[in-house]
Amino acid sequence: MLDWIEHELAALEADGLRRRVTARAGAQSARIVVDGRDCLNFGSNDYLALAADPRLAEAAIGTIRREGIGSGASPLISGRGETHRCLEQRLAKFEGTEAALLFPSGYAANLAAVTALAGPGDVVFSDAKNHASIWDGCRLSRADVRAYRHADWQQLGSLLDRSQNYRRRLIVTDTLFSMDGDLAPLVELADLAKHHQAMLAIDEAHATGVFGDTGRGLAERLGVEDCVTARIGTLSKALGCAGGFVSGSRALIDLLVNRARSYIYSTAAPAAIAAAALQAIEIVAAEPHRRHELLARAGALREELAVQGWSLGRSASQIVQVVIGDSKRAVELASCLKQQGIFVPAIRPPTVPAGEACLRISLTWGHTEEMLSQLITALRTLHPA
Ligand SMILES: *Cc1c(COP(=O)(O)O)cnc(C)c1O
Numbered sequence: 001m002l003d004w005i006e007h008e009l010a011a012l013e014a015d016g017l018r019r020r021v022t023a024r025a026g027a028q029s030a031r032i033v034v035d036g037r038d039c040l041n042f043g044s045n046d047y048l049a050l051a052a053d054p055r056l057a058e059a060a061i062g063t064i065r066r067e068g069i070g071s072g073a074s075p076l077i078s079g080r081g082e083t084h085r086c087l088e089q090r091l092a093k094f095e096g097t098e099a100a101l102l103f104p105s106g107y108a109a110n111l112a113a114v115t116a117l118a119g120p121g122d123v124v125f126s127d128a129k130n131h132a133s134i135w136d137g138c139r140l141s142r143a144d145v146r147a148y149r150h151a152d153w154q155q156l157g158s159l160l161d162r163s164q165n166y167r168r169r170l171i172v173t174d175t176l177f178s179m180d181g182d183l184a185p186l187v188e189l190a191d192l193a194k195h196h197q198a199m200l201a202i203d204e205a206h207a208t209g210v211f212g213d214t215g216r217g218l219a220e221r222l223g224v225e226d227c228v229t230a231r232i233g234t235l236s237k238a239l240g241c242a243g244g245f246v247s248g249s250r251a252l253i254d255l256l257v258n259r260a261r262s263y264i265y266s267t268a269a270p271a272a273i274a275a276a277a278l279q280a281i282e283i284v285a286a287e288p289h290r291r292h293e294l295l296a297r298a299g300a301l302r303e304e305l306a307v308q309g310w311s312l313g314r315s316a317s318q319i320v321q322v323v324i325g326d327s328k329r330a331v332e333l334a335s336c337l338k339q340q341g342i343f344v345p346a347i348r349p350p351t352v353p354a355g356e357a358c359l360r361i362s363l364t365w366g367h368t369e370e371m372l373s374q375l376i377t378a379l380r381t382l383h384p385a
Pocket of ligand 1: 105106107108110131133174178203205206234235236242243244
């Protein structure tokens with residue numbers, strides 16, 4: 001009766017789509033050991049190299065000594081402690097919003113934001129390349145959902161023109177797209193939101209800590225923060241911890257507390273994580289050179305690879321997408337790099353659309369010039385198709 005499971009797996013294998021879990025040995029950093037091999041690591045979201053920063057670890061350890069590890073309950077029962085409260089206040093200050101709310105993951109934060117802002121009788125406009133957690137939020141919301149072509153604000157405009165019969169309209173987008181490394185047209189989206197009286201929710205998961213004068217993200221850089229109804233962020237990427245948050249008006253946050261099932265029915269993250277995240281936010285404020293140097297090195301890497309003839313799509317950030325197309329070819333290239341001690345993940349469907357397999361090079365502040373040269377040299381020997 002369960003033969004179908006083996007058949008499904010065999011079909012994935014035949015298409016070059018079967019995934020296997022691996023386990024890293026040791027800390028997350030610019031070098032890691034994968035499958036027993038010491039590698040340069042271009043496969044993490046630890047953009048500011050904070051995941052293994054001793055200051056975060058110390059903050060967490062101190063809290064664990066005082067409070068132990070488990071939070072013991074969902075936040076509305078007794079799981080939310082003083083440290084969580086401090087972090088929420090600090091996040092609101094960091095984001096320049098009235099309030100912020102913590103979630104066990106960015107995934108949960110997105111489910112919460114979308115389902116709180118839209119329901120039956122409403123319509124959600126979602127970029128075709130939005131993160132899976134946004135799409136899951138759309139489905140759970142039971143609102144009508146319209147996908148617009150990636151970054152195509154003109155198409156979005158014409159969809160909005162035909163949306164006047166809905167009770168409420170919500171535009172939702174990643175700001176920095178996780179697989180392509182490109183940026184959402186936020187200025188245009190903000191104009192459309194104003195013009196059509198639509199709400200705008202933005203997911204800054206990969207941009208928090210990296211973009212903007214103070215590291216708040218792309219909306220800060222582009223000066224459109226006032227047009228944003230809800231900002232979703234994660235503590236698990238540039239901030240080097242775990243968990244997610246939504247920031248916005250006091251009323252929005254109060255609504256989430258009352259409505260968001262991924263908040264209400266999930267245990268609060270350990271206070272130690274919140275303590276580490278507090279420390280990470282202080283580092284983002286005190287050490288802006290991390291984000292500046294990261295983006296400068298990413299720009300230089302993109303230039304080098306373009307000269308070599310690789311297609312980089314619309315990459316414009318610390319995530320550099322090398323477009324390959326064929327899944328098997330992408331896996332082959334990744335395994336050649338791995339043999340040379342360079343870990344770059346091959347990204348395949350369903351994470352990207354069929355025929356759009358790629359190598360995803362993600363840079364962190366921990367990568368030295370020398371490490372980048374090693375990557376550039378290795379790619380030079382692996383001619384673009
Ligand atoms: C990673 C990611 C999330 C989920 O965040 P987690 O904290 O890892 O659950 C949400 N949105 C985007 C765009 C992401 O890349």
